[in-house]
Amino acid sequence: MQELILSMLVGRAPDWVVVFVTSLLGVVAIFTFVIFSNLAAVWIERRLLGRFQIRSGPNRTGPEGLLQPLADALKVVGKEAIMPFAVDKWVYLAAPAAVFAPAILSFAVIPYAPGLTLLNIDVGILFLGAVGSVGVVPIFMAGWSSNNKYSLLGAMRAIAVTVSYEIPLILSLIGILVLGATLHLETLVEYQIEHGWFLFLQPLAFIIFFIAGSAELNRTPTDIMEGESELTAGFHTEYSGFKFTLFYLAEYTHVLAFSAVIVTLFMGGWGSGPGLDLIPPALWFAAKMYLIFCVFVWTRATLPRMRIDQLMGFAWKFLIPLTLMNILITAIEVYVGLASIPIFLINTVLAAVLVVLWTRVVSVRGVAVNRSEYVARMMSQPTGQAGR
Amino acid sequence: MYGLGIAKGMLVVLKHIFRKPITQQYPEEHVVLAPRFRGYDFAWVESRCTGCATCAKACPQGCIDIVTHPKEDGRYAIDKFDIDTGLCMICGLCVEVCPYDALFMGRGFDLSSYNRWDLVVHKDDIGNRPQLSAYFRPPFGGQSANREDVDGLYQASTGQPKPEEAKP
Numbered sequence: 001m002q003e004l005i006l007s008m009l010v011g012r013a014p015d016w017v018v019v020f021v022t023s024l025l026g027v028v029a030i031f032t033f034v035i036f037s038n039l040a041a042v043w044i045e046r047r048l049l050g051r052f053q054i055r056s057g058p059n060r061t062g063p064e065g066l067l068q069p070l071a072d073a074l075k076v077v078g079k080e081a082i083m084p085f086a087v088d089k090w091v092y093l094a095a096p097a098a099v100f101a102p103a104i105l106s107f108a109v110i111p112y113a114p115g116l117t118l119l120n121i122d123v124g125i126l127f128l129g130a131v132g133s134v135g136v137v138p139i140f141m142a143g144w145s146s147n148n149k150y151s152l153l154g155a156m157r158a159i160a161v162t163v164s165y166e167i168p169l170i171l172s173l174i175g176i177l178v179l180g181a182t183l184h185l186e187t188l189v190e191y192q193i194e195h196g197w198f199l200f201l202q203p204l205a206f207i208i209f210f211i212a213g214s215a216e217l218n219r220t221p222t223d224i225m226e227g228e229s230e231l232t233a234g235f236h237t238e239y240s241g242f243k244f245t246l247f248y249l250a251e252y253t254h255v256l257a258f259s260a261v262i263v264t265l266f267m268g269g270w271g272s273g274p275g276l277d278l279i280p281p282a283l284w285f286a287a288k289m290y291l292i293f294c295v296f297v298w299t300r301a302t303l304p305r306m307r308i309d310q311l312m313g314f315a316w317k318f319l320i321p322l323t324l325m326n327i328l329i330t331a332i333e334v335y336v337g338l339a340s341i342p343i344f345l346i347n348t349v350l351a352a353v354l355v356v357l358w359t360r361v362v363s364v365r366g367v368a369v370n371r372s373e374y375v376a377r378m379m380s381q382p383t384g385q386a387g388r
Numbered sequence: 389m390y391g392l393g394i395a396k397g398m399l400v401v402l403k404h405i406f407r408k409p410i411t412q413q414y415p416e417e418h419v420v421l422a423p424r425f426r427g428y429d430f431a432w433v434e435s436r437c438t439g440c441a442t443c444a445k446a447c448p449q450g451c452i453d454i455v456t457h458p459k460e461d462g463r464y465a466i467d468k469f470d471i472d473t474g475l476c477m478i479c480g481l482c483v484e485v486c487p488y489d490a491l492f493m494g495r496g497f498d499l500s501s502y503n504r505w506d507l508v509v510h511k512d513d514i515g516n517r518p519q520l521s522a523y524f525r526p527p528f529g530g531q532s533a534n535r536e537d538v539d540g541l542y543q544a545s546t547g548q549p550k551p552e553e554a555k556p
Contacts, residue, residue, distance in 0.1 A: 052401050056409040302401040303394065359390040 026118040030107050037289075038252045042069040044290065045252075045297050052301035073245065081241030084147060091145035096239065096246035098138035102131045103250050106257035111186045113270050113281040124185035125177065128261060129170050132216065135254070136162050142247075143235035154234030157308055162216055164315040169212040171323035172205040175330040176265055179343075189269035196340045199266045204326045204351035206266050208319050210295075213258045215311065218251065219296060221303035222311055259292040260285075267292070317362045325354055421495050424523045426480055428473045429494035432514040436490040439464030443482035443491055449475045452482060466511065473499055474507035480523060493521040 043066060050057030058065040083092065108119040109127050121127060136159055143155020176198050177183065180191045192198055199206050215222040236247045263269060267288050270281035306314070329350055333343050412419060421427075439456035455468040483491050501507055 048405075051405045051409065054404050054407055054409055055411045056413075059413075298398060298401065302398045355390055 023118065030118060031104075034104055034107055034253055034256065037256050038249055039069040039073075040290070041252045041256055041293060042072060044293065048294060048297045049301050052298065076245045076248065077242055079241045079244075081243060082238075084238055086147045087238070088145035088147070091141050092238075093243075095138050095142035095145060096243040096250070098141060099135065100246050100250040100253065102135040102138075103254040103257055105131045106261060109185055110260050110264050111189050111269055112285050115186075116282070117186060120186065121184075123183045124188075125173055125183045125265075129166075129173075132169070133166060135216075139235055142239070146235070146238040148238055151235050151237045154237070158218065158235055161222065161308070161311055161315075164312055165212040165215040165222075165319075168208050168315060168319035168323050169216065171320065172202075172208040172212065172326065173265065174323075175202045175205045175326050178327065178330045178334055185264055185269075189264060189271065192268040193271035196344065197266060197268045200344045201340060201347060202266070202326070202330065203348050204322060204354065206262075207351075208323055208326075209262065209266070212315070212319065213262070214296065214299060215315070217255050217258060217296075219255065219300055221299070221306050223305065255296055256289065256293060259289045259296065262292050263288040318358065321362075322354060322358060325358075326351075423495075424521060425495045426478050426493050426521050426523050427495045427497045428476060428478065428499050429496040430471055430483075430509065430514055431492040431494055432469060432511065433490045433492075434466070434511070436488045437466060437469070438488060438490075439466050440487065442485050442487060446481045446485040448479065448481065449477060451475045469511035469514065470508050471514065472508045474504050483523075493523060495521045 046068060047057035047059075047065060058068045061067045061071045083089075106128055109117065109121060109124040111117045119127075139158045139162070140155050143151045143153075143158070146152070176188065179195075179198070179201060180188045182188060182191075195201070236244060239247060263285060270285040272279065272281070272284045329347070333346065338346070439454060441452075441454045441456075444450075444452040444454050449472075451472040453468060453470040453472070454466065456464040456466050459465045478493070480493055483493050499507065499509075
């Protein structure tokens, strides 16, 4: 497809037209893919969440509930977009669009098939980290401009959690960079196809990236910012109608972007096993992306919500030291020059060992006391001091 | 080990996909109701009703609307017997106080409609779809006379044979 257009244009138009047209086609293709994936993600999430909870999800609108995302979209668009009186008008109006933009920008640098990347830059991972960091500011814009103390609280919590979890997010990728020796995403995908997926070579990094990503995306168990039973709806309380649709879509786009990044960095991108090349690589990529999305839904169905102080303690006291240890171990392995299979074995064993040992060292809850000793201590005190 | 509980929990939830969902697909599959379930569709036995309007007086909401006129033989002829199921709270006081066992509660609950007028049940429609509830009129023992029509209704709705007569 690219060659056809290039052959039509190259002889006859200046260079910038060729670049512009191909980029435009790429943007349109990615946009279509993202919007379609959003609708599919809404359907998958509702049905799959239902099956995890031993109920069927929506199955009345259309065959098997396939028109449910459309019904959701129509419902939300049909609602009245109320703008409260004393909001900071331009910030309020700009926030939903600003939240959507970084989510969809992440899709630009991902390799979908060999040679098929919209933005083939050499610093792909840096781009992803930067774009993710930009996504913090619109949340604050939304919370501040709503003129609502609960929205502001929700926004402050969201910022605290997002900023805290970006550190283990990016640090866990450094193990991959040490092994792959490049920031270029296509090269990393090819490294994985040749040497084995980073899912196996860096299991600790994968788990930490998944947990930190789940926190960045405001998904349960870390959705204290917008949990429906907490602070009403957090930073998007005052939004309704189409602006809320943008927040909703931005959240799903963000989840899908993270799934795509996990697939690219940990699960071999568009690669498949030997001899399974009959199925086009873009389809393998999409299948893996939806699989990781299903794992996000699985996590949401299982785990209860964490409190904000538990979340912060978890990030700073537990995840960051583990990522630093992971970097050290990976660097030693590369320095010694091990092949893939020893790396896989050593890393898996060390991941389990480190997690067990580090939980002994750090206790997120305070001093751990033997329960019978605690009860004896409490019972032996005279009543006046029982409050201690 | 940290995270082992989470892993076990997630495996349990994963197994839930392979279980049959417990959702009852409503219009196709009906809920199996207990025999003493109280519902909206009332069954009114016209041959027993004397128009005393005790049920109308007992109703806390005032749902029952009765209009009668005297006949030649001294009994009342009932012109109108409406129950407004939109107001009804299914307390069953009307059924409980009827001295002649002329009013019964059904077990249906799907009388929904698109406007409030259709929720008023008139005397021609009452008892059209009776699935009698055994709450106030248990089918065993202690019944008043002239049970034939009620037994017929009960049999028709539940498909069960006529219950045994109680010893006086």
